[in-house]
Amino acid sequence: MAAFPRTVKPASVTYPQNIGSLISVGQSGGLQTRSQVAQGLIWQETWPALPAGNEDVQELLVTIQNLYNTGATCTLTQYLLPGSGLPINGSPANCKPVVDGASQSGTTLNTDAWPNSEGVLKAGDAFTIDGIDVLFRATADVTSHASGGTTAISIMPPIVAGSSPADGAAIRVAQFLLQANPIATVDDSTIITVANNASIPTAVGHTVVLSGSAAVGGISADRLNTTMEVITKPDANTFTADIGGADATSTVSAGGGSSVVVTLRASVTAVILDYDGAVAGPSEYIGGLSVTFQEAP
Numbered sequence: 001m002a003a004f005p006r007t008v009k010p011a012s013v014t015y016p017q018n019i020g021s022l023i024s025v026g027q028s029g030g031l032q033t034r035s036q037v038a039q040g041l042i043w044q045e046t047w048p049a050l051p052a053g054n055e056d057v058q059e060l061l062v063t064i065q066n067l068y069n070t071g072a073t074c075t076l077t078q079y080l081l082p083g084s085g086l087p088i089n090g091s092p093a094n095c096k097p098v099v100d101g102a103s104q105s106g107t108t109l110n111t112d113a114w115p116n117s118e119g120v121l122k123a124g125d126a127f128t129i130d131g132i133d134v135l136f137r138a139t140a141d142v143t144s145h146a147s148g149g150t151t152a153i154s155i156m157p158p159i160v161a162g163s164s165p166a167d168g169a170a171i172r173v174a175q176f177l178l179q180a181n182p183i184a185t186v187d188d189s190t191i192i193t194v195a196n197n198a199s200i201p202t203a204v205g206h207t208v209v210l211s212g213s214a215a216v217g218g219i220s221a222d223r224l225n226t227t228m229e230v231i232t233k234p235d236a237n238t239f240t241a242d243i244g245g246a247d248a249t250s251t252v253s254a255g256g257g258s259s260v261v262v263t264l265r266a267s268v269t270a271v272i273l274d275y276d277g278a279v280a281g282p283s284e285y286i287g288g289l290s291v292t293f294q295e296a297p
Contacts, residue, residue: 004074004270005063007056010045041157042273047289057286064291068272073296076268077207099129100150102167107139107158111151111171114144121153126264127173128201129165135201172201175263183210183224183256185217185248191231191240192219192248194262199236202264206230208239212259218249224256227265269296 050057067074097120100112114120121127121142126135139154159165178200184193194200194210202208206229213224228241270293277288 002063002067002072002074004067004076005056005059006077008047008050008054008060011048012046041295042292043156044290044292049285049287050289052284052286061286061289064272064275064289068275071271073269073271076270076293077265097151097171097173099165099167099169099171103164105159105161105164107155109136109153109155109159109165111153112149114148114151116144116148117146118144120144120151121173125173127171130170130172130199132159132163132165132169170198172199175261178260178262180258181254181256182260183213183216183252184254185219185250185252187217187249187251188247190244190247191242192216192224193234193238193240195238196262197237200239200262200264202230202233202239204230204233207265208241209263209265211261211263213256216248216255217252219243219246270294271296 047060050060063074066072097111097114100110104110119141121138123138123140125138127138128135134157136155136157139156142151142153144151179195179197182195184195194208200208207227208230209227211225213221215221216224223243223245226243228243230239231242232240234240273292273294275289275291
């Protein structure tokens with residue numbers, strides 16, 4: 001399984017409702033039917049104009065072609081856009097969104113308890129719902145109800161009938177404020193522990209981004225406010241990460257301050273169903289690159 005290169009980030013990500021059987025003509029001239037064994041989420045990623053001579057761009061193009069030709073799986077880290085940045089279980093106090101109504105299914109989710117008349121999600125924002133082990137994404141921008149009433153969110157993947165979230169289940173967005181002083185260090189170690197007073201919906205192997213932290217245990221703020229991989233998940237409210245570099249110089253049980261925000265990302269295994277070949281553009285730039293992925297089992 002290959003790691004999909006992410007040095008060159010896509011400009012947009014879309015989640016089509018339906019994609020039929022994908023058949024194309026291979027380099028040999030024979031028809032190819034892309035494997036439909038994987039039944040997960042399907043999405044498309046589109047890149048901006050890319051400089052043709054750049055080594056990272058060449059690696060991206062070669063990887064896409066090889067994965068498509070072989071049907072091999074790859075691992076991608078999804079860049080979950082925080083959009084609203086509204087913290088959950090923090091300030092503002094009235095920002096504690098919940099599911100509004102039982103037995104919901106399909107691609108629309110009714111919610112409640114957002115702040116009034118605010119842009120609360122952007123297309124591509126990710127969120128979880130307590131009680132359901134699925135990472136959902138908004139497929140369109142969301143502005144909350146003017147008077148705090150029901151706010152509908154267009155989502156992917158759809159909620160399957162029989163697996164509906166409970167009425168009142170908490171919604172947790174991709175970026176939220178952690179409890180005060182959530183970071184612990186151990187002397188002579190590069191491993192930190194991040195704790196919260198509510199669930200942190202991530203898993204071992206996923207990546208998260210911390211921001212807003214002060215230095216803790218001799219580890220500078222710059223080293224803490226960065227992307228890191230989750231290496232253990234002791235419980236629902238806690239994860240550990242190895243930030244590398246120089247060891248901490250002291251053991252601190254709780255530090256970082258009251259403004260530490262976590263942004264969640266997710267690693268997924270996928271196959272490439274199809275791609276639109278890049279074409280040469282002006283001044284030796286490449287344009288028109290779009291790739292269709294499907295999450296593998």
